Amino acid sequence: MTLRLATALCLPVLLAIAAPAAAASFDCARARAGAGGAEEKLICSTPALNAADAAMGAAYKALLDRLGGDEAGRGFARAEQRAWAGRRNRACGFGLPAGTEADSGFDDPAACLQVETERRTAQLAALRADPGLGARLRTVLLTEGKPRTRLSIRAERPEIADPAIYGAAFFNETARRFVEGEIKEFRKNSTDLPEGMEAELVLTADVHVTAPGLLSVQFRGEGVQGNGFRYAAGLTVDLGRGRVPTLAQMFGTGSWLAAATAACRTALEPEMAAECGGPELKDPRSWRFEPERAVATLLLPGKELREIAMPFHPPAR
Structure with a gap:
């Protein structure tokens, strides 16, 4: 049975520097030119995903900004963001060997990306009460x-x-x-x-x-x-x-x-x-x-x- 879970682990690739609110958190020009992965191309070509990714990127940048001079905290935050991108890919079916099924159970990769990008935005916002601690989760x-x-x-x-x-x-x-x-x-x-x-x-x-x-x-x-x-x-x-x-x-x-x-x-x-x-x-x-x-x-x-x-x-x- 396929599970369409609103809690799957899938989020778009994110750089430490967030893009403008209307643009994805990575370079769509490079993605369209073939430098990015399939998930980046899908995000860039889908307005709703693009907007959701930009909002998530802004939430990530806000967390980094609140860390101030806590370079160790920034390092932990970046490491978790990279790890999350890997979980996102496996869950939504990107970069998997041929014949391997996506972990999340979603039939539609775009739906997986949309739901989990929004989930990640909420996760990042939930850490702000103590950014030094939140960044280390x-x-x-x-x-x-x-x-x-x-x-x-x-x-x-x-x-x-x-x-x-x-x-x-x-x-x-x-x-x-x-x-x-x-x-x-x-x-x-x-x-x-x-x-x-x-x-x-x-x-x-x-x-x-x-x-x-x-x-x-x-x-x-x-x-x-x-x-x-x-x-x-x-x-x-x-x-x-x-x-x-x-x-x-x-x-x-x-x-x-x-x-x-x-x-x-x-x-x-x-x-x-x-x-x-x-x-x-x-x-x-x-x-x-x-x-x-x-x-x-x-x-x-x-x-x-x-x-x-x-x-x-x-x-x-």
Whole structure:
């Protein structure tokens, strides 16, 4: 089964110096002349992709600019951007050996590029609360098998690349154990599938720098296990205290659940309001935290993931 995932890993090639807002982040003249790859030619020839790539390039340049004289941070950021371009190519089917299938499951390379360029733009913007820390984040990609085979796994794990960052070891170990737990659960649930039935998991991770030293990861899982499935899971890590904070510690007030329930009932249709009284809002896995808002992602009937947002201010630390 082909998965059209809005969370595939695909982004266009990007230079350290961003281009004007209306132009791609690389030289389209060189790409058209044959110096660039097939992905660059597609971006340059598709106005929507060109614009999305330019916006992503601007977000990348903004992150570099905020690093100021942090040359080490710039080096980490550039290394991750290059690594991301490689993941993008493999996911969207560019530069692969003949007969090799794109990792993302997208049938349309342009759709893959569009979705993932926009995803990368959002990722880069989410790092600005602590650019020195954000620039040192990288994605570790874990893969097993291939799409449409008996078992296929493609999982992202966030990691702090610089061991000198305070709390890096704790964050990396916490994220590793979290992702391993998701994969273990998927394997367990796939064991008894009938012969010939596919089991496929794509797990993506987007990191939000909530405040200096406070990271919140939004995981999204999608795939097939007999039937299609999708889910969301959050993981928040306080580097300074070396802990995964509780919801009470994050919100800092006893009234947060009532406020979250009210926000949920406002966001959902009346016939869905009962979903706001379930256990999901009390589950830390439901939440991610951004600098100015907290977001709970609920799985509604019909396998719809719906985000419920409410105002939030990071706790004093």
